[in-house]
Amino acid sequence: MTTFYDEPVHLVRGLGTKLWDVEGREYLDCYNNVPHVGHCHPKVVEAICRQAGMLNTHTRYLHEGIVDYAEDLTGTFADPLKSMMVTCTGSEANDIALRMARAVTGNAGVIATDHTYHGNTDAVSQLSCTNPPPNRWDSVEFVPAPDSYRPVSAQDWAGHVEAAIRRLEEKGHGLAALIICPFFANEGFPDLPEGWLTPAIEAVRKAGGVIIADEVQPGFGRLGTHFWGHEKAGFLPDIVTMGKPMGNGHPVAGVVTSRKVMEAFRDTFRYFNTFGGNPVSMAAAQATLDVIREEGLQENARVVGDYAREGLRELAARHDCIGDVRGSGLFFGAELVLDREAKTPATAFTKNVANALRHKGVLMNFLGVHYNVLKMRPPMVFSRDDADRMLKAVDEALGEVPLA
Numbered sequence: 001m002t003t004f005y006d007e008p009v010h011l012v013r014g015l016g017t018k019l020w021d022v023e024g025r026e027y028l029d030c031y032n033n034v035p036h037v038g039h040c041h042p043k044v045v046e047a048i049c050r051q052a053g054m055l056n057t058h059t060r061y062l063h064e065g066i067v068d069y070a071e072d073l074t075g076t077f078a079d080p081l082k083s084m085m086v087t088c089t090g091s092e093a094n095d096i097a098l099r100m101a102r103a104v105t106g107n108a109g110v111i112a113t114d115h116t117y118h119g120n121t122d123a124v125s126q127l128s129c130t131n132p133p134p135n136r137w138d139s140v141e142f143v144p145a146p147d148s149y150r151p152v153s154a155q156d157w158a159g160h161v162e163a164a165i166r167r168l169e170e171k172g173h174g175l176a177a178l179i180i181c182p183f184f185a186n187e188g189f190p191d192l193p194e195g196w197l198t199p200a201i202e203a204v205r206k207a208g209g210v211i212i213a214d215e216v217q218p219g220f221g222r223l224g225t226h227f228w229g230h231e232k233a234g235f236l237p238d239i240v241t242m243g244k245p246m247g248n249g250h251p252v253a254g255v256v257t258s259r260k261v262m263e264a265f266r267d268t269f270r271y272f273n274t275f276g277g278n279p280v281s282m283a284a285a286q287a288t289l290d291v292i293r294e295e296g297l298q299e300n301a302r303v304v305g306d307y308a309r310e311g312l313r314e315l316a317a318r319h320d321c322i323g324d325v326r327g328s329g330l331f332f333g334a335e336l337v338l339d340r341e342a343k344t345p346a347t348a349f350t351k352n353v354a355n356a357l358r359h360k361g362v363l364m365n366f367l368g369v370h371y372n373v374l375k376m377r378p379p380m381v382f383s384r385d386d387a388d389r390m391l392k393a394v395d396e397a398l399g400e401v402p403l404a
């Protein structure tokens, strides 16, 4: 297991946006999207305990928890995305999405970006260039990760997708799917204008493929302006996968698609998931969804996210190493460079800044194609005070860590 930071943090308690380590030291969590509505949210904790004290079993019996949740959640999607399957992890959800794409298209080929991560099963680990599997399948092709700081046009990016489609067709696989995070979270969350993906999506559909939107990171209101990342990006996927924030830390994930795709999957594969959709998982997921609405957390993400980005822009006026500030809602960050003109990635510096912040009691991470983007994706209850504390720590760290 790989832990974060040169000196890993040993946590024992969490509440809201705060965490405490084994020595009682407090940290501000600016990174963790798993406790979506805040660490140990009392309503979610209570729902889990209540259901665990009533009934928990596998999914071979009728239970209203999964049905009510599926109806509620699919209500947040446009037609025809009204069918849902529940799993335990995002990896499983993406694994099923690939099988659905193959079942409905009759093709095998899949396209992903060259700097993404979609999970850890044998099939979805094929989609990773950053942790390449030893037995790479020949039915997977990659396209360059989009970048808004060193921009590529929508047409040029669609050209990469078309070339990948041609390669898959030449190998006899045909195209089953393009799988993307609609916010390109692992790629460094480029600020792409709405509709930027349209030419690529048209190319995929023309070749008979489907679009899988992996919403594991941007979903559930995090982007502030929209509940789902694909809505913000301005396209309607054929299959949507979700996970991490769905149960506020409880392992629950899922796939939403159309009845047509779901039926093609069910006609092709026999599928059973012992734990996916069990009553306790559904109680956690329902309570999380309820809290997002009751506490107006999507709106909080929009307002506090804008405030935090504004603060980072003010820091950029004083720190030349901040080359770009970007993001949406409570998914944002700054790309750090050695030279603004040349946009030279400050890769080692960014890692050192994340480590320095950890020692200042502020937890965040770094990613992107050059691993030079400070990534902030805090629990959705992140407040203006939290943002001020984060900005102060970033200001200090950028001033203290040697730029090299």
Ligand code: PMP
Pocket (backbone or CB within 6 Å): 088, 089, 090, 091, 092, 094, 117, 118, 119, 120, 181, 185, 214, 216, 217, 243, 244, 253
């Ligand atoms: N998709 C994306 C975009 C992810 O970030 C992750 C987890 N980091 C996954 C899928 C896999 O989810 P899990 O770890 O729940 O299997």
